[in-house]
Amino acid sequence: MTSKGPHPDEIGTNPGPAVEFGADPTGEQARHTLVMGHVSTITVVKLHKCRLTVSAGPDLGRTVVSDKERLRVGSHPQNDLVLVEDRTASRHHFEIQYTDRGHLLVDLSSTNGTFLDGRRIERAYLSAGSQIRAGSSVLTFAPIDEEVTIEPEREGELCGMVGQSVKMRQIFGLIKKIAPMDVSVIIQGETGTGKELVARAIHELSMRSRGPLVVLDCGAIPPNLIESELFGHEKGAFTGAVSSRPGAFERANGGTIFLDELGELRLDLQPKLLRVLENREVRRVGGNDVIEVDCRVIAATNRDLVKEIASGNFREDLFFRLSVIQIQLPPLRQRRDDIPNILKRALAEPEVVERHGRKRFSPEALGMLMGYGWPGNVRELMNVLSHVLTFSEGEEILPAHLPPRVRGQDRQGPLPFNEHLSFKDAKEQLLENFEREYITSVLARCEGNLSRAARESGLHRKSIERLVKKYQLDAKGMKPR
Numbered sequence: 001m002t003s004k005g006p007h008p009d010e011i012g013t014n015p016g017p018a019v020e021f022g023a024d025p026t027g028e029q030a031r032h033t034l035v036m037g038h039v040s041t042i043t044v045v046k047l048h049k050c051r052l053t054v055s056a057g058p059d060l061g062r063t064v065v066s067d068k069e070r071l072r073v074g075s076h077p078q079n080d081l082v083l084v085e086d087r088t089a090s091r092h093h094f095e096i097q098y099t100d101r102g103h104l105l106v107d108l109s110s111t112n113g114t115f116l117d118g119r120r121i122e123r124a125y126l127s128a129g130s131q132i133r134a135g136s137s138v139l140t141f142a143p144i145d146e147e148v149t150i151e152p153e154r155e156g157e158l159c160g161m162v163g164q165s166v167k168m169r170q171i172f173g174l175i176k177k178i179a180p181m182d183v184s185v186i187i188q189g190e191t192g193t194g195k196e197l198v199a200r201a202i203h204e205l206s207m208r209s210r211g212p213l214v215v216l217d218c219g220a221i222p223p224n225l226i227e228s229e230l231f232g233h234e235k236g237a238f239t240g241a242v243s244s245r246p247g248a249f250e251r252a253n254g255g256t257i258f259l260d261e262l263g264e265l266r267l268d269l270q271p272k273l274l275r276v277l278e279n280r281e282v283r284r285v286g287g288n289d290v291i292e293v294d295c296r297v298i299a300a301t302n303r304d305l306v307k308e309i310a311s312g313n314f315r316e317d318l319f320f321r322l323s324v325i326q327i328q329l330p331p332l333r334q335r336r337d338d339i340p341n342i343l344k345r346a347l348a349e350p351e352v353v354e355r356h357g358r359k360r361f362s363p364e365a366l367g368m369l370m371g372y373g374w375p376g377n378v379r380e381l382m383n384v385l386s387h388v389l390t391f392s393e394g395e396e397i398l399p400a401h402l403p404p405r406v407r408g409q410d411r412q413g414p415l416p417f418n419e420h421l422s423f424k425d426a427k428e429q430l431l432e433n434f435e436r437e438y439i440t441s442v443l444a445r446c447e448g449n450l451s452r453a454a455r456e457s458g459l460h461r462k463s464i465e466r467l468v469k470k471y472q473l474d475a476k477g478m479k480p481r
């Protein structure tokens with residue numbers, strides 16, 4: 001593998017405010033979406049909540065505010081709003097689903113029906129002030145848009161993830177905020193950026209943490225088996241189905257299902273997945289019974305799903321259903337200041353110390369690791385670490401112990417500029433990438449000492465400070481501890 005320096009997708013270090021996919025241009029349908037790719041230290045997430053109040057009937061005054069994907073109403077105590085006194089309401093009367101088009105009122109096959117503004121409905125969209133009648137109760141619906149500020153966490157670690165950079169600490173803040181909310185999440189990021197770790201953290205910090213976490217890699221399963229892996233199969237459903245088997249959704253009941261590499265899911269299976277998400281029930285391949293499932297869905301992909309939708313490879317409705325919250329994990333080359341901490345933490349693992357003794361990286365070796373492009377992200381970093389641990393003998397890890405690609409020995413090829421930009425923008429981007437790489441590397445070599453970095457680079461200390469600030473580098477994190 002050759003290192004060609006920074007990847008063109010590092011276009012600009014400050015692409016502006018958080019982007020909202022699927023947001024209604026009028027702003028009427030704000031979603032919980034967020035893309036964490038930008039540099040500002042505080043991020044705002046739009047939460048889409050609603051309030052439902054009993055405005056007439058025996059339960060007058062009962063109210064609920066919900067940020068869930070579905071809010072259930074009926075006389076059974078498990079509902080989000082329980083109509084305790086209303087004897088004409090069904091046990092599970094209706095629910096309100098949060099969808100990409102707004103809040104959808106769905107009758108749950110109630111005995112006496114659900115009425116919206118006087119008309120009986122099966123499914124209908126709600127608007128502010130809508131009056132819903134169920135049994136002898138009238139309920140008033142009000143959407144609430146709330147903006148929540150996510151500040152970066154102070155701690156540079158969360159559930160086994162290490163990240164001192166502002167970008168990662170922001171993601172830690174977001175995970176802590178959204179984990180308890182029972183909503184779907186899409187995690188996007190290049191291979192090896194830690195998507196599975198994020199999914200595990202969300203599960204661990206959620207109310208479902210005692211339930212199972214079932215991981216299904218949609219890209220690793222042969223196409224002819226994916227349907228039965230997802231939904232299960234009955235004995236004899238196809239050649240080789242010697243016994244019946246529950247699918248991933250059934251096994252995740254009460255917990256979380258993590259659909260890795262969702263972008264690889266066959267187009268013809270996407271509507272089936274959407275139906276499961278909408279109805280929360282599955283039917284095994286070759287089976288007739290409908291099985292209710294209750295699990296949170298977290299999906300991950302290294303593809304740009306918005307582009308996949310545009311090119312007809314991914315269904316927009318499925319994307320909207322799943323992407324109530326989006327988390328964009330930045331590639332490692334955009335958070336190089338995390339590298340020393342990730343390595344320090346990995347070197348301090350008890351089994352590493354037991355097998356290899358205490359080890360540390362020389363400043364030169366660390367500088368090279370921080371200057372490398374890491375196309376395989378943290379996974380590649382971990383692989384390089386295993387290589388290094390095998391090949392270095394002493395306590396200090398030197399440049400000679402690093403693989404040649406990291407040492408830059410097979411660095412070749414043209415300058416990594418983006419030919420789709422104007423000359424001026426391409427030049428500016430190239431310069432910014434160079435500045436960031438150069439300063440990161442010199443700071444790593446000088447162990448975060450700004451004065452030494454100024455001396456070695458021939459820059460004024462003030463210029464170094466300006467560049468550290470501009471690229472949000474963590475000079476302190478590079479100091480030896």
Ligand SMILES: Nc1ncnc2c1ncn2[C@@H]1O[C@H](COP(=O)(O)OP(=O)(O)OP(=O)(O)O)[C@@H](O)[C@H]1O
Pocket residue numbers: 160161162163189190191192193194195196197198260302342378379382
């Ligand atoms: N922030 C982090 N701190 C420490 N280790 C990390 C971090 N992010 C990722 N890793 C490690 O990097 C490796 C890859 O992580 P993970 O499998 O979560 O990535 P991924 O994005 O799901 O990869 P893929 O796209 O290939 O499925 C794992 O060994 C994981 O423990």
